[in-house]
């Protein structure tokens with residue numbers, strides 16, 4: 001069938017059934033994404049399942065239309081929200097339109113800087129436990145340890161304490177994961193590996209009543225589906241238990257609330273209180289509150305783990321940057337006489353430059369999906385040349401077109417960031433950025449980057465994650481030196497919903513061995 005998208009250049013699909021998805025969702029698919037960003041112009045035609053034409057977009061003006069101006073036209077794909085709803089309940093990642101707006105209205109204030117400041121001592125406490133845990137593992141000298149394992153446990157504990165007011169893990173010693181922590185750890189990679197099956201979910205939910213679908217999922221002859229069903233059951237059981245404990249404490253009064261793990265300063269405690277005070281029309285239902293809990297843990301843990309592990313990787317490879325950063329942090333700790341207060345920490349220029357540059361070049365999430373819910377027009381910052389040789393200033397997008405927002409492609413665009421866009425240079429943030437960056441008007445919520453998305457669905461936890469990274473770095477750099485192990489096996493960063501490292505390109509075990517030496 002003829003489509004206005006026919007005239008947009010792009011790669012051939014691998015098959016009618018799966019389109020370009022095997023390349024887009026390949027864990028080693030960096031070249032494919034780079035090719036989309038470099039060989040073609042800023043809007044590229046690709047193919048989704050069943051021969052559907054889709055667009056890969058990183059033109060700034062088109063992105064602005066997708067995530068801000070016409071946010072309610074370009075909503076997350078049905079398959080994504082429906083599968084999130086099944087897995088986590090009706091939280092932020094599972095809702096759209098008015099329903100999503102209402103949830104954000106309740107949740108945005110909970111993530112304010114004011115609350116982040118109050119949460120800072122929790123972050124330091126957990127990071128000092130991490131420090132003690134690593135010291136216990138390496139002793140007084142140096143040892144190769146799996147830094148990813150420690151960072152992941154920390155990220156989970158931080159969203160546990162800071163997000164839910166619940167402790168998953170004391171971090172002081174190497175204890176096995178609880179069933180809940182293990183389920184949360186496995187969830188994101190399992191979901192990414194099932195991208196093709198998740199796209200079939202909108203068809204699956206039409207198959208009879210809920211009990212029948214649950215029975216089908218539990219008895220399906222597919223190991224991955226069974227595995228996800230087990231994860232969902234464990235998550236559900238645990239979030240309900242934590243939620244009812246919190247609710248009971250809130251009902252028992254302030255004394256019981258401060259007895260809890262986050263002293264009532266965690267995201268969920270603040271949200272529960274705000275929800276009680278909210279008007280009837282703004283109030284979230286119990287199922288929605290439960291949905292936010294799983295969503296928070298899911299959205300916070302692997303993303304920040306990925307970013308932090310990548311920073312440690314870069315610091316291990318660039319010892320000069322590591323030394324400079326250590327000096328900045330040590331100086332600030334000395335001035336503060338201990339842990340650096342929130343505002344001073346956030347203002348440290350070199351620490352900030354290292355975080356920004358890593359989040360630019362190695363964004364943990366490389367793309368996100370949207371669907372055009374009705375016919376729409378995407379105006380472009382730069383015209384592109386059609387297959388017929390004619391220039392296009394805008395693109396007519398038919399209803400139901402899948403859209404892939406190229407986060408990485410935007411962050412490493414040479415047209416925006418300059419010829420050195422693919423090099424890791426923290427210093428670029430210490431001087432004025434090229435005019436092309438400001439002129440591009442990238443619609444991301446953070447630093448002209450798409451890393452945390454933008455608009456009404458921007459990452460709600462981006463300040464939480466900044467604080468987390470900076471606190472962990474400031475505490476660990478004072479106590480340890482990080483370097484690559486002597487007989488370094490090749491660490492590969494795999495593309496996934498959230499990028500993760502493995503040893504070699506075939507292992508399924510996420511890990512990052514690093515030589516850690518105690519210095520304090």
Ligand code: HEM
Pocket residue numbers: 076092093104159163295296299300301303304307363364365368369450451452453456457458459460461462464465
């Ligand atoms: C480096 C760390 C992080 C990165 C790169 C990141 C990235 C993103 C991105 C790209 C989205 C948009 C997803 C989409 O629209 O499809 C998102 C949404 C979200 N993030 Fe983050 N995130 C990070 C950390 C966190 C943390 C720490 C939290 C919570 C404490 C969090 C909570 C959320 C939530 C709840 C959403 C859904 C927002 C909505 O749809 O309204 N994220 N994040």
